[in-house]
Amino acid sequence: MSDRLPGFSTLAVHAGAQPDPTTGARATPIYQTTSFVFNDADHAASLFGLQAFGNIYTRIGNPTNAVLEERVAALEGGTAALAVASGHAAQVVVLQQLLQPGDEFIAARKLYGGSINQFTHAFKSFGWNVVWADPDDIASFERAVTPRTKAIFIESIANPAGSITDIEAISTVARKAGVPLIVDNTLASPYLIRPIDHGADIVVHSLTKFLGGHGNSLGGIIVDAGTFDWSTGGKYPMLSEPRPEYHGIRLQETFGNFAFAIACRVLGLRDLGPALSPFNAFMILTGIETLPLRMQKHCDNAKAVAEFLVGHPAVASVSYAGLPNDKYNQLARKYAPKGAGAVFTFSLKGGYDAGVSLVSKLQLFSHLANVGDTRSLVIHPASTTHSQLDDAAKTKSGAGPDVVRLSIGIEDKEDLIADLEQALGA
């Protein structure tokens, strides 16, 4: 009952979960149900009017998902969270609360290729206009701000090369512009970086990656830092104005510092529909319990593999922020002192053909389009995740034709190095 501060690993196991009140089950039960019975008509009306706490329908909320939400909120230092079906769904739901047709948001050019695609093409049809900026050039964000700018979007550790973004510098730009900073923290996980501590207002994740960690379940999550004042200037009417779909409730007035998470749930998830399966929430929760153990091993292995590649004659260059001479090493020391993540790229002297040959010869590394699995993974971004970009854009985003991306797993590092050695040799 004291206000003592538990550590990250304790929160990873306990936050959000308590023994089931009905059965005493200690593991979080999978509430595989679409809907929940009301006590009476008044209770039903209170729930629908957002006047009471409780469950209605799994597209709006589910007790298994709620444990996952509270756990990630606690690990990130946020006030509340909302779990959704995928990382992509998280991005749609977040921006739906912030942008009206014709509005703009600024995004770092170095992003997961799928996000670049979603922002460029899918969001264009909603009238949401992305303006690109260079995360290595903070002034490019300032220059991109216009009266229609509604948000800034960056990755903490950026795809594909594992570069580190100066979150604090960009949060200063966001604050000056009066817009929230959204940070995709997928590649870092809160074990390595907690973006809210550095000025993020909203954190999103693909739970599919390191948080779930086992490559078995899709999921996404939105964390509300509780830091942004949505009421100023009428810029964010979804939060500040009376909502006709809830009899005129104003979400910020009613829910205070977790109003954004509530908006995402009751306006975004409810009406767009990308709900997370409770079964997936259970799988991801189980993964999160070992996040601190796995993440440290991922990082330690990644550093050993990167060091091996640097010394290999077939390798032209290695981009890994954990290496002392890397361009991003200073930022890695500041933002991710426990390790620079486990996703990085390297380029081969033999170019595209050598990349294709390497991928085909690897025996332990799996050739697939994912990251953050217990298993080590390899992909050639230019022909897959970033294939929709033209050559210049590929190179700008760190996915040139000679580049190979690795996601290092938690196997024994000696075996990973041996596999790379045999595939690079001969």
Place this chain on the structure above:
Amino acid sequence: MKDDMNHDAYPDNYIRGILNSVKSIAMVGASPVNVRPSYFAFKYLAQRGYDMIPVNPGHVGKDLLGKPFVASLSDIGRPIDMIDIFRNSSHIMPVVEEALTLDPLPKVIWMQLGARDDAAAAKAESVGIKVVMNRCPKIEYGRLSSEISWMGVNSRTLSSKRAPAPTQGMRLSLNRMSVGGGNTAASDRAAKSKTEQS
């Protein structure tokens, strides 16, 4: 303001102590309109067993969920433990001044989410009244009981104990381990800087 009281970030034990000890709550600015936050905070706190008194001069002669409206705090005519003020920051001081004329004094003055008046708080604290500002008692009750976790809110509490299955109108235990570590310090800092700017 009392030197040891930090109104930007309240320890859970402070809030828990208040919600566990008060029995009667006069809600100033209670609204009969069922989409106003004051209405559903009133309803929730009544369901959790608090003796609720609606105070609003515009609705005297009517009642709120069976409780008759009174025009002012002095019209209540019996001791009250807590005054919950559902008014904007600029309307806090007169309510606090009226509260200080009551005999006996209330034990707690609570200002709703978004409402804060440090001078009024200092006045109340100088006569031994506990003050909470810019919080909602419904949200805090829901958070400390973890009932609010159903909405994905970070309750900042942990428990390995099995709680009784909640039923309608039941009082919930607020005595869970309090975990400042699932912290929301960034949100508290933002609230503080907003206060300093205004």
